[in-house]
Amino acid sequence: xxxxxxxxxxxxxxxxxxxxxxxxxxxxxxxxxxxxxxxxxxxxxxxxxxxxxxxxxxxxxxxxxxxxxxxxxxxxxxxxxxxxxxxxxxxxxxxxxxxxxxxxxxxxxxxxxxxxxxxxxxxxxxxxxxxxxxxxxxxxxxxxxxxxxxxxxxxxxxxxxxxxxxxxxxxxxxxxxxxxxxxxxxxxxxxxxxxxxxxxxxxxxxxxxxxxxxxxxxxxxxxxxxxxxxxxxxxxxxxxxxxxxxxxxxxxxxxxxxxxxxxxxxxxxxxxxxxxxxxxxxxxxxxxxx
Numbered sequence: 001x002x003x004x005x006x007x008x009x010x011x012x013x014x015x016x017x018x019x020x021x022x023x024x025x026x027x028x029x030x031x032x033x034x035x036x037x038x039x040x041x042x043x044x045x046x047x048x049x050x051x052x053x054x055x056x057x058x059x060x061x062x063x064x065x066x067x068x069x070x071x072x073x074x075x076x077x078x079x080x081x082x083x084x085x086x087x088x089x090x091x092x093x094x095x096x097x098x099x100x101x102x103x104x105x106x107x108x109x110x111x112x113x114x115x116x117x118x119x120x121x122x123x124x125x126x127x128x129x130x131x132x133x134x135x136x137x138x139x140x141x142x143x144x145x146x147x148x149x150x151x152x153x154x155x156x157x158x159x160x161x162x163x164x165x166x167x168x169x170x171x172x173x174x175x176x177x178x179x180x181x182x183x184x185x186x187x188x189x190x191x192x193x194x195x196x197x198x199x200x201x202x203x204x205x206x207x208x209x210x211x212x213x214x215x216x217x218x219x220x221x222x223x224x225x226x227x228x229x230x231x232x233x234x235x236x237x238x239x240x241x242x243x244x245x246x247x248x249x250x251x252x253x254x255x256x257x258x259x260x261x262x263x264x265x266x267x268x269x270x271x272x273x274x275x276x277x278x279x280x281x282x283x284x285x286x287x288x289x290x
Contacts (some may be wrong), residue, residue, distance in 0.1 A: 009221025059100015
């Protein structure tokens with residue numbers, strides 16, 4: 001039996017393959033839509049009370065808004081390195097055109113920020129962890145790299161056989177060490193050399209005061225919601241690289257990603273000092289960008 005916090009691939013109404021709203025998730029802030037367009041198709045959309053970050057998962061296109069047009073350069077897949085990202089603020093109509101699969105990360109917002117583009121070449125790339133806990137992070141929309149009202153987003157790539165989001169951590173209270181953030185995990189898994197379908201696993205668990213229990217096998221297009229509790233690990237099966245897109249936002253005044261580890265496992269971080277980063281990282285060859 002699947003958890004109600006697991007949303008299987010392609011369960012949304014076309015042309016969306018994912019359509020998570022605050023209302024459908026049962027929370028107040030975070031959202032994610034994944035939209036598929038054939039070549040030269042367009043989608044006319046409105047942000048309303050939501051600020052958005054738009055990026056191609058595959059393919060490319062343009063975002064037109066307020067008399068400006070921003071390019072989303074093509075990428076072959078989510079494993080092809082960082083993507084261009086276009087930010088559109090609240091209360092605006094925009095047109096997304098192109099061919100491919102596009103993620104629209106969203107969060108409820110109160111302040112208006114200017115529409116703008118971040119080129120793939122300018123996305124901060126971080127190699128996090130070590131050994132079989134090594135992973136690659138594309139910080140295109142994190143609080144310390146991009147200014148917005150509430151929305152925080154990034155991409156994580158975990159090589160086959162590795163663990164990420166580990167040690168498990170949480171951010172479900174507004175305290176000096178945590179910021180309360182609703183989080184969405186959207187997954188894609190690389191195929192095997194013979195086209196076989198890859199898979200991974202994702203875990204969410206709670207505290208005695210706020211129990212929650214999720215353990216799901218995830219495949220391309222699947223979503224797991226994290227309203228609270230410890231989350232991790234995200235485990236990539238050997239032979240299959242794992243990608244996930246994280247979308248976060250919270251009702252607090254501070255836009256920050258502050259976390260605490262599960263205290264039972266935080267000692268593991270100290271073991272990374274004596275290990276090398278997985279030599280497979282970064283998984284892509286650097287691409288030229290503009």
